[in-house]
Amino acid sequence: MTLAEQYVAFMTILRKEIRRYLRIWTQTLLPSAITMSLYFVIFGSLIGSRIGDMGGFSYMQFVVPGLIMMAIVTNSYANVVSSFFGAKFNHSVEELLVSPTPNYVILMGYVIGGVTRGLLVAVVVTLVSLFFTRMQVHSYFVVVLIVLMTSTLFALAGFINAVFANSFDDISIVPTFVLTPLIYLGGVFYSMDLLPEFWANVSKLNPLVYVVNAFRYGVLGVSDVSLSFSLAMIAIFTVIAFAFSMHLLNSGKRLRQ
Amino acid sequence: MIPALTIENLSKVYGDGFEALKGISLKVEQGDFFALLGPNGAGKSTTIGIICSLVAKTGGRVAVFDADIDVDFPAAKKYIGIVPQEFNFNQFEKVLDIVVNQAGFYGLPPGIAHQRAQKYLKALGLWDKRDVPSRTLSGGMKRRLMIARALVHEPRLLILDEPTAGVDIEMRRSMWEFLQQINAEGTTIILTTHYLEEAEALCRNIAIINHGEIAQHSSIKSLLKQLHREIFILDCVLELPEVVTIEGFTVYRVDAHTLEVEVGQGQRINDVFTALDAQAIEISSMRSKSNRLEEMFVNLVEGAA
Numbered sequence: 001m002t003l004a005e006q007y008v009a010f011m012t013i014l015r016k017e018i019r020r021y022l023r024i025w026t027q028t029l030l031p032s033a034i035t036m037s038l039y040f041v042i043f044g045s046l047i048g049s050r051i052g053d054m055g056g057f058s059y060m061q062f063v064v065p066g067l068i069m070m071a072i073v074t075n076s077y078a079n080v081v082s083s084f085f086g087a088k089f090n091h092s093v094e095e096l097l098v099s100p101t102p103n104y105v106i107l108m109g110y111v112i113g114g115v116t117r118g119l120l121v122a123v124v125v126t127l128v129s130l131f132f133t134r135m136q137v138h139s140y141f142v143v144v145l146i147v148l149m150t151s152t153l154f155a156l157a158g159f160i161n162a163v164f165a166n167s168f169d170d171i172s173i174v175p176t177f178v179l180t181p182l183i184y185l186g187g188v189f190y191s192m193d194l195l196p197e198f199w200a201n202v203s204k205l206n207p208l209v210y211v212v213n214a215f216r217y218g219v220l221g222v223s224d225v226s227l228s229f230s231l232a233m234i235a236i237f238t239v240i241a242f243a244f245s246m247h248l249l250n251s252g253k254r255l256r257q
Numbered sequence: 258m259i260p261a262l263t264i265e266n267l268s269k270v271y272g273d274g275f276e277a278l279k280g281i282s283l284k285v286e287q288g289d290f291f292a293l294l295g296p297n298g299a300g301k302s303t304t305i306g307i308i309c310s311l312v313a314k315t316g317g318r319v320a321v322f323d324a325d326i327d328v329d330f331p332a333a334k335k336y337i338g339i340v341p342q343e344f345n346f347n348q349f350e351k352v353l354d355i356v357v358n359q360a361g362f363y364g365l366p367p368g369i370a371h372q373r374a375q376k377y378l379k380a381l382g383l384w385d386k387r388d389v390p391s392r393t394l395s396g397g398m399k400r401r402l403m404i405a406r407a408l409v410h411e412p413r414l415l416i417l418d419e420p421t422a423g424v425d426i427e428m429r430r431s432m433w434e435f436l437q438q439i440n441a442e443g444t445t446i447i448l449t450t451h452y453l454e455e456a457e458a459l460c461r462n463i464a465i466i467n468h469g470e471i472a473q474h475s476s477i478k479s480l481l482k483q484l485h486r487e488i489f490i491l492d493c494v495l496e497l498p499e500v501v502t503i504e505g506f507t508v509y510r511v512d513a514h515t516l517e518v519e520v521g522q523g524q525r526i527n528d529v530f531t532a533l534d535a536q537a538i539e540i541s542s543m544r545s546k547s548n549r550l551e552e553m554f555v556n557l558v559e560g561a562a
Contacts, residue, residue, distance in 0.1 A: 001331055005364025012361025016354075091345035095355075095406075098309045098339050099362035100331035257271065257312045 001100050009101040013109025014116075021079055021117050028079070029121060032071045036125045039067050040132040043189060055191045055222050060133045065216040066188030069150065071125045073183060073211065074175065076118030076151035080110050080158035081171045088162065088255070097256065103249035107159065107242075114155030115148065122147060135219075142218035142227065149234045150211045156241035163248045163255065182208045187216075192224035207237055259323055260284045261414050261445035262308070267317035269303050269469075277303040279469040280317065285447060285462070287322075287413075290440045292456035292477070293449045294554060295466035301449045302342065304466070305418050309339045321414060335363065338412030340403045342419045342449075348392035352383060355391055356406050363410035370409070377405040381435065397428040404432070408439070415439070416447045421455060433459060453554055465554065488546040489526070491516045494539040503532040517546060 001009070021028040040060070048059035055062055087093035096106050129135060137143055157174075165171045186208030192200050203209050204225070214230035217223035223230070249255070262285040269278040278300045285291045295301045306312030308319055310330060319326045324333035346355050353374055360370030378384045381401040386394060391402060400420055407415060417436075421429045429452075436459065440446050450456055456463060456477070463480060465473040473480060496513045506529060507519040516538075518529050533540060 001364050008364045008366055009362050012358055016358055019354075087347070090347055091341075091343060092347040094311060094341065094345045095359055096362055097311060098334060098337070099359070100334040100364070101362050102331070252313055256310065257306060 001102065005100075006102060006105050009099070010105045010109050010112075013096070013101075013106065014113055017079070017083060017110065017113025018116055020083060021113075028075070028117060029124060032075060032121045033124050033128055036067055036071055037128050037131075039063070040129060044132050055193075055220070057220055057222070058133070061136075061220065062191070062216075063189055064129045064133055064135070065219040066186075066212045068122055068125050068129070069146075069212050069215045070183050070188055071121045072118040072147060072151050073154045073208070074179065075121040076114040077154040077158040077161075077175060077179060079117040080114040080155045081162045081165070081175075083113065084110055084159055084162035085165045085168070085171045088165075089168075093255065103246060107156075107245050107249060110159055111152060111155040114158060115151040118151035118155070119147065137219055138221035139218050143215065145231070146211070146214045146218055146234070149231070149238060150215070153211075153234060153238045153241060156238065156245050159245050160241065160248065163245075163253070182206050183212075186212045187224060188212055207233065210234060258287055260320075261287045261289065261322060262447065263318070263320040264304070264308075265318040267304065267307065267319060268315045269300075269307065269312065270315045277469050278307075278315075278317075281466065281469070281471050283464050283471060283474050285414075285445060287445055288440070288443060289445055289462055290437075290460045291445070291447045292460035292463040293447055293466065294453070294456060294463060295449075295472075299466045300469040301466055302418060305339070305341075305416055305447075305449065308416065309337055310334065335410070336413045338407035338410065338415045340400075340407045340415070340417040340420050342422065344399050344403070346391055346399075346402070346406070349390055351388055352378065352391055352394070352402055353387035355402065356409050359406045360409040365410060373409045373411070374405070377408050381405045382431075397424045400424055401428075401432065404435075412444070414445045414447065418449050419451060420448070421450065421452060429455075486519050486521045488517055488519050489529075490544050490546050491518060491529075491533075491540050492542045494541050497538065498536075501536070501538070503529055506532075 040063075043063055044060035048063065051059040053059070084093070087096075126135065161171060161174050185203065186206050187203070192203060192209070192213075195203060210225060210230035210233045213223040213225045214227055214234065217227050217230075262283075264284070265282050266280045267278050267282070268276070268280045270276050281300070281304070293301050293304065303312055307314045308321065308326075310326070319333075321333040321336045324330075324336060326333045350358075356374040356378060357367070357370045360373055361367070365373065374387075375384065378387055381404060383394075383398060383401055383405060386398065391399065394402060400422075404417070404420065407417075415436075420436075421432055424432065433455070436446060436448075446459075448456065448460060460477055462476050463473065464471055490511070493514050493516060497510060497516065499510075501508050501510055501516060503518065505524065509517040511517055520526055520529065530540070
């Protein structure tokens with residue numbers, strides 16, 4: 001395939017992905033807006049007003065970056081895992097596998113599709129947050145960089161989950177039993193400074209800590225961990241996830257007989 | 258002229274140790290209408306799966322026109338259009354989107370993709386259904402949708418895995434006509450089917466796979482010549498005498514107006530008519546008792562069992 005043909009194939013996958021989640025926006029975009037509004041009301045306004053400052057900011061200001069990142073992580077992951085597993089389940093993935101589209105184009109198409117949903121939800125949640133607090137941005141560059149890197153990483157993770165999944169139960173196990181606990185324990189609602197030293201160290205094994213704190217640095221200018229270390233960790237995880245995804249596609253594991 | 262498909266010593270052993278293909282070899286010439294027959298589990302779908310990359314081969318060589326799948330699989334894929342046995346499209350997508358997207362996966366820009374989709378959806382009688390979700394189509398329409406999808410990049414080799422399974426007679430006939438038309442326009446077609454009259458009506462050459470091996474690979478004509486006998490049913494105008502004999506032929510009086518005559522290899526059916534004429538027996542119609550290809554197929558498959 002020429003580069004121009006590969007671009008056409010990539011855009012076809014991407015358009016198909018975007019059309020898919022926009023068609024079912026009540027399942028893909030709306031829930032995040034509602035859930036995050038509830039978080040803002042409960043944790044930000046009701047409970048947050050009694051907690052006081054955290055990390056030098058009001059509790060509402062402190063939790064907003066984490067909640068936006070939570071929406072990005074869950075949506076970019078969910079988009080790819082459900083879309084690619086759905087294609088596997090109804091065998092429509094064969095449309096791609098029999099075509100000359102290179103594997104990296106297939107992967108990019110699905111991943112960028114997940115990234116766009118993550119970005120769209122991030123915009124929606126950010127707009128919702130403006131009803132509850134004033135938004136300040138410390139570094140637009142860091143914000144954009146972290147959002148893109150994180151959504152890419154978790155879209156890749158969703159792809160890997162979809163390849164290994166054999167049933168619809170399998171695509172909800174990881175988000176329910178792995179992703180959600182890691183997000184809750186990733187410093188969305190609290191500063192690491194509040195944890196005893198032992199648990200603060202344990203938390204450093206959680207990749208979501210770096211994602212949430214790097215984004216919080218971009219928005220508020222404060223972070224529990226070093227920004228450069230966070231960026232490096234996210235980049236390393238992304239490279240590993242990309243390499244593993246390509247290995248799965250090239251070897252045809254669970255996709256070809 | 259290089260063959261449209263060359264398969265040499267192709268083997269496939271699945272993870273559970275099942276040997277689906279035991280080193281098969283076959284060639285399909287350009288422009289051919291080729292039948293790949295075999296009982297369930299014989300290795301037909303495995304062969305097709307390997308050709309279009311859904312199944313990884315264990316050994317052997319496959320080339321589609323000038324493209325060896327081990328050297329340049331993308332080039333081979335561009336030559337192939339595949340119509341699988343099972344529906345493998347997203348049932349929630351619209352008919353037009355399915356075909357246009359498939360064109361995109363082959364690198365066709367949106368403008369050309371829409372033109373081609375229109376051309377083939379119209380040719381297959383689905384243009385009026387272009388905006389409906391594919392799940393609302395009937396079984397026959399879904400099969401035609403898969404043909405339109407397979408043709409949208411205008412492949413030189415079209416592979417159809419039981420395309421008329423579960424399709425009513427009228428629809429089957431119209432699909433036959435369409436396939437004959439695109440074959441006449443130069444597309445090589447490989448067909449697997451359980452309807453042997455379909456293979457006999459459409460195909461010029463045939464391969465029969467059984468237990469992962471090629472049991473027969475020849476033209477349908479030469480295959481049928483191997484039949485030792487054929488039984489014809491003759492409907493007679495007047496009531497037949499109690500005993501009817503024709504010298505050199507085995508004759509069975511089915512009822513007062515029906516005869517069965519067995520014609521062996523090398524015998525002429527003219528002799529039957531001459532003999533009946535001499536006995537003042539008039540024939541109003543005649544038909545073959547069995548599907549000749551079916552008989553051949555059963556002989557080959559059962560003989561190998």
